[in-house]
Amino acid sequence: xCGLCGVLGGKGHWTDSSANPxxxxxxxxxxxxxxxxxxxTALVGRxxxxxxxxxxxxxxxxxxxxGSTGKTALVDNMSQMWAEAExxxxxxxxxxxxxxxxYLHRERAS
Amino acid sequence: xxxxxLIPVNIVTGFLGxxxxxxxxxxxxxxxxxDTAVLVNEFGEVGLDHLxxxxxxxxxxxxxNGCVCCAIRGDLQDSLRSLFSQRERGEVPRxxxxxxxxxxxxxxxxIAYTVLSDTVLQHHFRLGNVVTTVDGVNGLAQLDExxxxxxxxxxxxxxxxxxxDIADPSDMAALRLALGRINLSAPIFDxxxxxxxxxxxxxxxxxxxxxxxxxxxxxxxxxxxxxxxEADHHxxxxxxxxxxxxxxxxxxxxxxxxxxxxxxxxxxLNRHGDKVLRVKGLLNVAGMVAPVLINGVQHVxxxxxxxxxxxxxxxxxxxxFIVRDLSREKLERSLSAFNGLTNTRHSNVA
Numbered sequence: 001x002c003g004l005c006g007v008l009g010g011k012g013h014w015t016d017s018s019a020n021p022x023x024x025x026x027x028x029x030x031x032x033x034x035x036x037x038x039x040x041t042a043l044v045g046r047x048x049x050x051x052x053x054x055x056x057x058x059x060x061x062x063x064x065x066x067g068s069t070g071k072t073a074l075v076d077n078m079s080q081m082w083a084e085a086e087x088x089x090x091x092x093x094x095x096x097x098x099x100x101x102x103y104l105h106r107e108r109a110s
Numbered sequence: 111x112x113x114x115x116l117i118p119v120n121i122v123t124g125f126l127g128x129x130x131x132x133x134x135x136x137x138x139x140x141x142x143x144x145d146t147a148v149l150v151n152e153f154g155e156v157g158l159d160h161l162x163x164x165x166x167x168x169x170x171x172x173x174x175n176g177c178v179c180c181a182i183r184g185d186l187q188d189s190l191r192s193l194f195s196q197r198e199r200g201e202v203p204r205x206x207x208x209x210x211x212x213x214x215x216x217x218x219x220x221i222a223y224t225v226l227s228d229t230v231l232q233h234h235f236r237l238g239n240v241v242t243t244v245d246g247v248n249g250l251a252q253l254d255e256x257x258x259x260x261x262x263x264x265x266x267x268x269x270x271x272x273x274x275d276i277a278d279p280s281d282m283a284a285l286r287l288a289l290g291r292i293n294l295s296a297p298i299f300d301x302x303x304x305x306x307x308x309x310x311x312x313x314x315x316x317x318x319x320x321x322x323x324x325x326x327x328x329x330x331x332x333x334x335x336x337x338x339x340e341a342d343h344h345x346x347x348x349x350x351x352x353x354x355x356x357x358x359x360x361x362x363x364x365x366x367x368x369x370x371x372x373x374x375x376x377x378x379l380n381r382h383g384d385k386v387l388r389v390k391g392l393l394n395v396a397g398m399v400a401p402v403l404i405n406g407v408q409h410v411x412x413x414x415x416x417x418x419x420x421x422x423x424x425x426x427x428x429x430x431f432i433v434r435d436l437s438r439e440k441l442e443r444s445l446s447a448f449n450g451l452t453n454t455r456h457s458n459v460a
Contacts, residue, residue, distance in 0.1 A: 014411045015372030040369045046451055047373065078372060079409075082380035095377040095448070096440045104447040 013077035015040075034060060044078070050103045051089050055081070116236035119190070119208045119225050120312050124243030125252045125259045126214030129272035133243055133301065134211055140308035147205040149189055151213040183224045186210065187231065190224075194234050207312070208235065215258050218242075218265050223410045237412065239315045242266035243301075246277035249285045253292070260355065263289055264387040264432050265407050266296045268311050274302045294357035295332040295390070295430050316390075316405055316415060326392055326403050327421035333359050333430050354435040355387070360442050362427040365396035367452035374448040375404075375411070378441075383409035385436050391429035392417070396452075404429065 016036075041057045048055055052068040062074045063081055067088045075081040086093050094100070122137075124130045131150075137143060196202040212218060218240055225237050242262045245252065249271070252259040263269065269289055274282055289298060299306060314321040316329075371393065379386060386408060392401040403415040431441065 014413050015369075015376060036369070040373065043369055043451060044373050047377070047448070078376035079380060082377050086380070092381060093377060094381050095374055095444045096382070096436070101444055101447045104451060108447075108450040108453060 013079065015078050040078070044081070046107055047100075047104070048085065049107075050100055051085065051091070051093060053085055053089060116317075117194075117206060117208060117234060118238035118312075118315065118317065119210060119235050120238040121210050121212060121218050121221055121240045122243070123212040123216060123218045123240065123262045123266075124214065124270075125245060125249075125256065125262065128214070128243040128245040128249070128252075129270075129301065130211055130214075130243050133241070133270055133272070133306070134209065136306050137209075137308045137312060142313070143207070143308055145203065145206040147193055147202070147208045148211065149186070149193075149208065150211045151216065183220050186221060186224050187228055190228075190231050190235060194231075207238070209312070215256075217258060217261055219261070219408050219410065222265070222407050226410055226412065236317050238317065239267035239312060240265050241268045241270060241311055242296075243270045243272050244285065244289065246271050246273040246282055246285065250281060250288060253285075253288055260292060261387065263292045264355070266293055267315065269293065269296045269298045270301050270306070270311075271298060272301045274300050292355055292357065293388070293432060294359070295329045297328065297332055316403055317412065322403060322415050323417050323419070323421045326401075326417065329390060329430060330392070330422060330424070330428060333428075355432070356438070357388075357430065357432040358438045359391070360427075360429045360431060360438065360445070362394070362446070362449075364449070365394045365398075366427050366445075366449050368393070368395045368398075368402070370448045370452045371395075371445070374445050375406075378444075379406070379409050379411070382433075382436060385434045386431065387434060388432040389429060392421075392427065393429075394425055394427045401425075401427075 016033075037057050037060065041055055041063060045055050048065075054066045056064045056066070058064045058074060062076055065073045065075055065081060065084055065088060071088060073084050073088065075084050082093060122130050122134055124133075134148070138146060138148070190208065193202070193205075193208070197204055210221060212221065222237050222240070225231055225235050242265075244259075244263065249259075253263070271282070271285070271289075277285075286298060289296075297310075299311075314325060316322050316325040318325075375389075386406070388407055390403075390405045392403055395402050400417050400419050401421075403417055405412040405415070431438070433441075
């Protein structure tokens with residue numbers, strides 16, 4: 001799939017925009033780039049748990065993906081992360097998968 | 111995010127013989143377009159007499175991952191970079207817009223991908239409207255037979271019906287319905303009877319700070335009207351290449367969490383980007399007063415645009431999807447589940 005999407009550098013990934021105070025001025029006081037990245041890491045970590053993977057924010061510029069066997073990979077953004085995570089887990093990650101959706105509902109309740 | 115310094119790049123596409131060059135001639139006659147550079151894939155029979163006209167040889171570099179939409183059009187990459195350098199050196203007039211006329215069998219998505227992802231181009235150019243011409247006489251048959259034709263319609267921001275004066279009126283009516291089914295929100299203009307205003311086709315787009323709000327309002331109105339029309343239309347029109355394609359609006363009453371939306375959308379596009387022909391809409395983001403405008407073509411997503419205010423009285427998140435073989439209900443349930451993970455964070459948000 002598209003591991004290259006949004007990764008070619010330059011202006012940053014589209015999902016990073018909300019942390020930009022210029023764009024989201026009303027949230028500038030509370031939503032720093034750092035905080036936004038930590039929130040993203042925590043949230044995506046809850047999804048990745050379903051597949052036995054983990055994610056850490058890395059130096060304010062990357063994310064470190066960790067597999068169940070301890071294998072790690074650095075990724076720049078969410079698009080690259082999903083492609084890499086699939087490779088690491090050697091399976092497809094489908095957000096429309098009923099099993100995942102049920103799991104997310106359970107996660108919500110927990 | 112609006113970047114007024116970026117030069118808009120418009121794509122004029124359409125199947126073989128559908129009148130792309132004729133349309134382009136009309137658009138370029140407008141005095142406002144004297145500062146437009148034109149890139150064409152091939153010099154056709156209809157001559158274009160324009161100050162800045164360059165030909166490119168189609169040359170697509172398919173990436174290692176094999177995803178066709180994420181292919182860099184090497185020809186275009188080189189042409190646009192070179193054109194910009196010439197402009198900066200004063201070797202060509204200081205153009206303010208670029209129009210790319212594709213070949214009749216071209217997939218417009220790699221062109222969009224090239225403009226949005228190239229590390230040099232993205233600092234100087236932005237993608238403007240994709241204008242697609244559709245042949246009033248042969249359009250239905252082309253949609254039936256050619257995947258390229260369906261794709262060109264699905265990714266369009268403006269649809270231009272041509273040759274309506276020589277087409278059978280019932281064919282034209284069926285064609286309009288088919289176009290509405292493939293692309294819920296793009297306005298349809300009849301090149302024979304409607305005014306073909308350069309302003310409406312090229313200048314007013316969602317990436318322009320002056321027009322983003324009005325364009326968003328047009329999306330929503332178009333999707334609403336066309337959606338009603340579709341609901342009333344029960345005839346079977348499952349042609350070979352339009353089978354499985356549907357366009358619909360997902361509506362969410364509760365505000366969406368921006369972070370959860372980004373995680374969901376990137377995961378969706380990673381797995382199903384080839385089936386998501388187009389996604390655009392307005393998001394009511396939790397904690398934000400004004401909406402965020404989303405605009406994507408397959409795996410390619412524009413930088414989100416922050417509107418100053420809501421363009422209409424409906425303040426719900428509304429996402430227009432054009433998809434192939436994806437269930438509306440599943441998309442809705444999936445996004446709701448991802449958004450639900452953040453409920454505790456936004457429990458204080460009305």
